[in-house]
Amino acid sequence: MTVTEGGTANLTCRVEYNDNTSLQWSNPAQQTLFFGDKKALRDNRIELVHASWSELTISISDVTLSDEGMYTCSLFTMPVRTAKAYLTVLGVPEKPEIDGLMKPAMEGDHITLTCITQGSKPAADLRWFRNEKEIKGAKEVNASGKTFTVRSSLQLHVDRNDDGVAYTCKVDHVALTQTPQQATEVLEVHYAPRVEIIHSLAVPQEGQYLKLECMSKGNPPPDPVMWTKDGGELPDLDRMIVEGRELTFTSLNKTDNGTYRCEASNHLGTSSAEYVLYVYDVPTTLPPSTTPPLHPIPPDPTALLGTHASDPTVTGNRDPNAVGQHGTDHALIGGVVAVVVFVTLCLIIVLGRYLARHKVWQTYIHYDLPNVNKSTLRKWGSNCSLQCNALNP
Numbered sequence: 001m002t003v004t005e006g007g008t009a010n011l012t013c014r015v016e017y018n019d020n021t022s023l024q025w026s027n028p029a030q031q032t033l034f035f036g037d038k039k040a041l042r043d044n045r046i047e048l049v050h051a052s053w054s055e056l057t058i059s060i061s062d063v064t065l066s067d068e069g070m071y072t073c074s075l076f077t078m079p080v081r082t083a084k085a086y087l088t089v090l091g092v093p094e095k096p097e098i099d100g101l102m103k104p105a106m107e108g109d110h111i112t113l114t115c116i117t118q119g120s121k122p123a124a125d126l127r128w129f130r131n132e133k134e135i136k137g138a139k140e141v142n143a144s145g146k147t148f149t150v151r152s153s154l155q156l157h158v159d160r161n162d163d164g165v166a167y168t169c170k171v172d173h174v175a176l177t178q179t180p181q182q183a184t185e186v187l188e189v190h191y192a193p194r195v196e197i198i199h200s201l202a203v204p205q206e207g208q209y210l211k212l213e214c215m216s217k218g219n220p221p222p223d224p225v226m227w228t229k230d231g232g233e234l235p236d237l238d239r240m241i242v243e244g245r246e247l248t249f250t251s252l253n254k255t256d257n258g259t260y261r262c263e264a265s266n267h268l269g270t271s272s273a274e275y276v277l278y279v280y281d282v283p284t285t286l287p288p289s290t291t292p293p294l295h296p297i298p299p300d301p302t303a304l305l306g307t308h309a310s311d312p313t314v315t316g317n318r319d320p321n322a323v324g325q326h327g328t329d330h331a332l333i334g335g336v337v338a339v340v341v342f343v344t345l346c347l348i349i350v351l352g353r354y355l356a357r358h359k360v361w362q363t364y365i366h367y368d369l370p371n372v373n374k375s376t377l378r379k380w381g382s383n384c385s386l387q388c389n390a391l392n393p
Contacts, residue, residue, distance in 0.1 A: 002088040003063050004175045005121075009087055010049065012057040013073030021076055023056035028069025034058050065089050065121065065146045090175040091121025091147045096183045098169055104219075105158045106268075107191035113154040115169030115183065119147045125172040126152035131165060156187075163189035163219055192269030193218030195225075197262055205280045210249040212275055214262035222264035222271075230258045252279045 003009045013023055022036035032040040037051035049057040060067060068089040075081045096117040105111055115126050115137070128137045137152040152169065156162065164186065171181040193216050200211040214225045227234060227247050234240045234247075236255075241248045249256060256279055263272040 001085065002090060004090045004177075005063060005065060005092050007063050008059055008061045009063050009067070010057060010059045011071055011073075011085060011087075012049075012055065013083060014055045015075055015081075016054070018053045018075065019077070020053055023051075024074045024076070025056060025058050026072045026074065027067075028071065030072075063087075063089055065091055068146075089121070090173075091119050092175045093117045093120035093124040093150070093171050093173050093181060095181045096126065096169045096171050098167070098183050098185045101185050101187070104188040104190045105162075107158060107160055107189055109158045111156050111158060113156065113167060113169075113185070115152045115154075116149070117171050117181070118144070118149045120150060120171075120173055120175075121147045122174070123148035124150050126150055127170045127172060128152065128154050129166075129168040129170065158187070158189055160189055160191040160219070162187050163191070188219075190219050190266075190268060193222040193264045193266055193271045195222075195262055195264050195271045195273040197260075197273045197275045199275060203280060204252055204277065205282050206253055207282065208252050210252055210277075212247040212260060212262075214245045214247070214264065214273070216245065216262075216264035216271070218264065218266050218268070218271075220266050222266045225262055225264045228261045228263070231261075254279050 001009060001011075011025060013025065015023065024035045025033045027033055027041070033043075033046055034040060034048055034051070034056065036056070037048060039046070039048065045061045047059050047061070049059050051057075056073065068087055071085050071087055073083045073085075094117055096115050099114045099116065100112045102109070102111055115128070117124055117126065123141045126137065126139060128135050135154070137154045140151040140153075142149045142151075154167070166184050166186050168182055168184040173180070196215045198213045198215055201208060204210050214227070216222045216225055225245050227242055229235060234242070239250045240256075241250065245262075247260065247262075256277055258277060260275045260277060261272055262275075263270060265271070
């Protein structure tokens, strides 16, 4: 039978035919535990459960690894009859411990986490988890008497994505019938900040409200942030309000045009991002046009304005002036297209009339001057109408 360390083992011996001879239990060291209902070994953990001529049952509580082995039940007849039972004791692994964690770790560090558990029999299995996802470690098993010490190592190249991640080492073993033993460590990673500017308007116009938010991520948190315009201080603090990470313009005007810079830093470094602001005129309503309606391609608002960061990882820079100039030239482009269409129509009408007249002239020659030589007509050229009138009044 198999018993977990610390549990209770019940040993039962039965005989079908007995001539009133007592049964006896002895341990692996051949020490008599009970002879009939008489206790032979002074061990408070061993107790009599049931004794009769046909059965002898004893119990061993708080089983230890030293209790493992072959137990013998004997009936002292001639010859002596015996039956044997092997008791297997499972060693319960201790709660694991994680070593090698640096608090805090720095981005770019190489660290080794080691999970250790002792006292398992047979050898336990160790499993690593990054949050809820299982990852593989390097396992090592060493025997220590009847039990085993198991180690598992995990190699990490630390980056900012490891900040706040829980690394868990779980012990799987046959003696752990309920929840497995486990240990968890949360990794703290310090890294330099990265900055990005978020703006509330795609196409800022005069008189509008605009909010710029400086999104900075770093550990330790880079707080506060610093706003500048064109390399200097903000010029108009009455309309430009700085609250924490936000820069707010209550009413935009042309004097606000420029490059706004947000800068954040901690003890590991400094990062910044820039936003180029171009304030557009408020659009006016144009009078109805008599020309056919045109459908120019509308400008992409996301291309009008953008931010760019000094950090090489921040992308998406855009020139705010490029599309804005096209937007202001739409009326001029429409007028040019209308003129081109009108000139084209005039040319088509003139060409049509020319072709029609040419056809009539050919018919006139065919019916009214049948006797004129064709080579003579070709010599007349453009004066054909005059010559024809002279020959055939």
